[in-house]
Structures are given as C-alpha cells and as structure tokens.
Amino acid sequence: MSRVALNVDSYEGNDTPSVEIARFVVLYGKASTRKHKIWEGDGILVCYGDCAVLKSEDERDVICRSSAVKNLDQLDEDRTINIGSWSVQIQKRIPTTSSESMKTSSGIQNPPPSALRHLNTRDPMRIPETATMKRANNGMSEENLLAPRPPPKKRPSFVPPLIGSTTSSDGTTTISIEEKTPPFVLNEEDILQRKTTSAICVDSRFSRHLRDHQKDGIKFLFQRLKGETGGAILADDMGLGKSIQTMAATWALLRGSRPPASQIASSCLIVVPSSLVNNWKAEFDKWYRMMRFPAVIALTARDISTYQSTVKSMPYLIISYDLAQRHAEKLEMCRFDVLVCDEGHKLKNLDGRLRKTRSKSGFGT
Ligand SMILES: Nc1ncnc2c1ncn2[C@@H]1O[C@H](COP(=O)(O)OP(=O)(O)OP(=O)(O)O)[C@@H](O)[C@H]1O
Known part of the structure; x- marks a missing residue:
C-alpha cells in the first residue's frame, strides 16, 4: 500500500x-x-x-x-x-x-x-x-x-463478526465460531446469469465489511482452488487485506458452497513467518471470534497432534515456517486439502520436505 x-x-x-x-x-x-x-x-x-x-x-x-x-x-x-x-x-x-x-x-x-x-x-x-x-x-x-x-x-x-477465543492449559489457542446467520453468496449474480453453478459462500457478517477488490480476490482464489490441482498467488499490495481474503476464500472451501452442498475441503494449513504468527492470530481474533470455525495456533509439535484429533471442528492450523520445517513429516500425515503460504517467497529457502507436504491445492500471498 x-x-x-x-x-x-x-x-x-x-x-x-x-x-x-x-x-x-x-x-x-x-x-x-x-x-x-x-x-x-x-x-x-x-x-x-x-x-x-x-x-x-x-x-x-x-x-x-x-x-x-x-x-x-x-x-x-x-x-x-x-x-x-x-x-x-x-x-x-x-x-x-x-x-x-x-x-x-x-x-x-x-x-x-x-x-x-x-x-x-x-x-x-x-x-x-x-x-x-x-x-x-x-x-x-x-x-x-x-x-x-x-x-x-x-x-x-465495528462489531467483530465472529466472537471469542479460548486458550487451553497447554497454550493451544482455539478460536471457535458460531454461525448464526445464513451465509452470503458472493457470486449470486454470476449464478443468476448461469456463468457458474458453484456458489461462493462467505459469512454474512464478514461479507458486509468486504471491499470490492477483496470480493474479486476471494472469487479468484475460490475459482482457482476448487479444482483438483488449483493454485494461486494473491499479490495485492501491502495492507489491502490479503488475510481477510484468505480467510473468506478458505471459509468458502471449508464450509462448502450453498447448503446442503458438501464442503470442498476439510483442512487448511497456513504457514507464515514466525514474526507473523501473532498477526494471524489477531486477524482471526478480529474476524472470527466466537463462531464455530476454529483455528489451532501451533507453537509446539504437540499442537500438531492436537490438531490431528480435532481437525473436524478446527479445520485451520497456523504454523511458522520454522516449526513446519522441523515437523514436516508430522504435517505430511495431516494431508491438508489447502495450503496457504504467507510471504510465499520464503518457500524457496526451505528444504524439500515442506514443499512436498501433500495438499490438493494451495496458494501464496
Ligand atoms: N474490509 C476491511 N474492513 C476493515 N478492516 C480491514 C478490511 N480489510 C482489511 N482490514 C484490516 O486492514 C489491516 C491490513 O490487512 P492485512 O494485514 O490483511 O493486509 P495484507 O494485504 O495482508 O498486508 P501485508 O502485505 O502487509 O501482509 C488489518 O488490520 C485488517 O484487519
């Protein structure tokens, strides 16, 4: 910006x-x-x-x-x-x-x-x-x-659309989200004009804050990622809200399109530089507080195990590049559906293991 x-x-x-x-x-x-x-x-x-x-x-x-x-x-x-x-x-x-x-x-x-x-x-x-x-x-x-x-x-x-987070005794932070209003279909017009059949649903409280360029970004990410081998780079300028676009696009993938359609993905790994883990937590706090839509912030290897056993109700795992590299094997076992790499250029500095971490689709910001 x-x-x-x-x-x-x-x-x-x-x-x-x-x-x-x-x-x-x-x-x-x-x-x-x-x-x-x-x-x-x-x-x-x-x-x-x-x-x-x-x-x-x-x-x-x-x-x-x-x-x-x-x-x-x-x-x-x-x-x-x-x-x-x-x-x-x-x-x-x-x-x-x-x-x-x-x-x-x-x-x-x-x-x-x-x-x-x-x-x-x-x-x-x-x-x-x-x-x-x-x-x-x-x-x-x-x-x-x-x-x-x-x-x-x-x-x-400004009322955070999603409210409340809990920190368990072992330091794992989960953010739970309770869905109260029907989701907002971002591409309603495209559907009416029969340009597409997949509805991109974002939380309606979320959607009223989205700016036009963010809606376009979410549509772009969703369209790219819903395919089997999808991938995308979101290269918006600094501060334009790549995090909110990431959260909304992955929400649409994780929570499925217009009910009762099934969800497209069930797990999402967000890898970020260590210095930004707290920013991502803050961003989740800001937008997703108190909804049944949780994230686990991995600070230790144990958090990854916790995530494995709770992935159904907590589809997001947020982890630093350092920790992800150290525990690449463990992460591989999670078989993530979506991989998000913040500051994606950092991937080139990692050894091959994290890059091979299985995911059907992924994108960098
Ligand atoms: N539509 C919006 N309404 C209100 N606040 C917003 C909106 N979009 C983004 N923000 C806020 O603007 C700030 C910057 O957004 P964010 O960190 O996602 O930018 P970014 O594009 O990821 O920046 P960077 O390139 O520096 O990583 C955040 O505090 C975010 O919550």
Whole structure:
C-alpha cells in the first residue's frame, strides 16, 4: 500500500476550528514501521483549513491534531497517512458538518475554492467574508455558519463478526465460531446469469465489511482452488487485506458452497513467518471470534497432534515456517486439502520436505 507524505506537523493550537473542509471515516493505530499494522479503532478525521483533527468514532475524544493537511485530493480510500504519532487509513469520505449546514440553507455542498483559501488561516473564526462567500452563503450570516453543529450521526461501530477465543492449559489457542446467520453468496449474480453453478459462500457478517477488490480476490482464489490441482498467488499490495481474503476464500472451501452442498475441503494449513504468527492470530481474533470455525495456533509439535484429533471442528492450523520445517513429516500425515503460504517467497529457502507436504491445492500471498 502506498503511503503519502502529507504536510502534517504537530499542531499545538487549542482553538477549535469551526469550518470543515473535509471529513473521513478512518481506521487508526499507533504509527509504526511494522508491515502488519494492527488498527486500534475506527475514527473520524476532520480537516479544517489549517489543521486536521483525528477523533474517536463518537467524536467525544480528540486523539491528535496536526497542522496543514493540504493534499486533500490525495486522501483516497485505503490511503494510509501519518498524523503525529498515529497512522490513519482512510476508509471513505463523508459529508462535512459545514457542508450539511450550508446545503440546507443554500443547496451548495462545499465552500468554493476561493473561500477555502480564506479558511487556511490560524483563526478560522475570523474569516473575512468575500463576495464569493456571500454568494455561497446565500445571505447566511457568519453567526449561522458558526452555530453549534448538529450532533454527529452515529455510525454503527465495528462489531467483530465472529466472537471469542479460548486458550487451553497447554497454550493451544482455539478460536471457535458460531454461525448464526445464513451465509452470503458472493457470486449470486454470476449464478443468476448461469456463468457458474458453484456458489461462493462467505459469512454474512464478514461479507458486509468486504471491499470490492477483496470480493474479486476471494472469487479468484475460490475459482482457482476448487479444482483438483488449483493454485494461486494473491499479490495485492501491502495492507489491502490479503488475510481477510484468505480467510473468506478458505471459509468458502471449508464450509462448502450453498447448503446442503458438501464442503470442498476439510483442512487448511497456513504457514507464515514466525514474526507473523501473532498477526494471524489477531486477524482471526478480529474476524472470527466466537463462531464455530476454529483455528489451532501451533507453537509446539504437540499442537500438531492436537490438531490431528480435532481437525473436524478446527479445520485451520497456523504454523511458522520454522516449526513446519522441523515437523514436516508430522504435517505430511495431516494431508491438508489447502495450503496457504504467507510471504510465499520464503518457500524457496526451505528444504524439500515442506514443499512436498501433500495438499490438493494451495496458494501464496
Ligand atoms: N474490509 C476491511 N474492513 C476493515 N478492516 C480491514 C478490511 N480489510 C482489511 N482490514 C484490516 O486492514 C489491516 C491490513 O490487512 P492485512 O494485514 O490483511 O493486509 P495484507 O494485504 O495482508 O498486508 P501485508 O502485505 O502487509 O501482509 C488489518 O488490520 C485488517 O484487519
């Protein structure tokens, strides 16, 4: 994922700016150079003429402020920017409260660019009213413009679709998933148009969060993997959600297509660099909590044995390359149906045993 360097310096001002230029729904987390960033929450990024304010989702808390976010046109969906010590990923642009109030009275959605020039001052409370602005305001007084903003519309907060995980005394983590709603058929349209007969089912709570490119990726993976000798490389850019696509595509394979059709695969091995085992666990925690759809995180050889005896209810085994290489024979006995290799280029450094681990299909990300 590309990063854009915006002109954001620490903003010390305490004044609350009044006129918004842009407003975005964002994900935010502490800025880090880590490849796999963990977002800490949903938030709102409000851009004023001379600063940007990152707020909590309900807008009660200000998380950080920065001065002069100028390249607003570069704030596309999925763009990640750094604001102070926070990383922010733009989810979508939403109407500003200023534009809403202006729209009601004048039908104009955004202040014209010439007006914005004047907003780029340290004290937006004292905007010199220009002729252009007068037209834009359509007789609206400055007082009205600065009137208290309507309370922000409450956006439903992110609810992990799948809830709850357990850690047993031996340290094995299982994530159990309880299916409550009928699955969502990702390729309903293709089926209606008789382009395909296999429905790609993903959990409906899962599906409402998927972005279009992710739906395409899931369809691609599913189509490639459902064959006997399928394989695929998912080479999306960093941070575009390859993990969620992997989870959704394998879910469709493991849980079968539209009921009562039988499942296509019954076991899935996910091999990842040691440094990313916890990220995968966190990703599973985030998306699959409390559903009857479990994963075993292999930290020792014993976990592989546990997995063997519980594979029916826990079809995923997540393991590091190091451990997988050391226990390749044991893994071979599991006869996985699907093999996922995160950072798949690492495979070339392994000796032949893991590569020979039997799987009907597999893919790398
Ligand atoms: N549709 C979505 N809705 C909400 N959050 C999402 C969505 N897709 C991905 N994310 C979140 O974005 C973050 C980055 O996703 P992920 O780690 O899967 O990216 P990636 O493509 O695997 O990146 P990398 O190439 O760095 O491995 C994760 O925290 C993930 O939960």
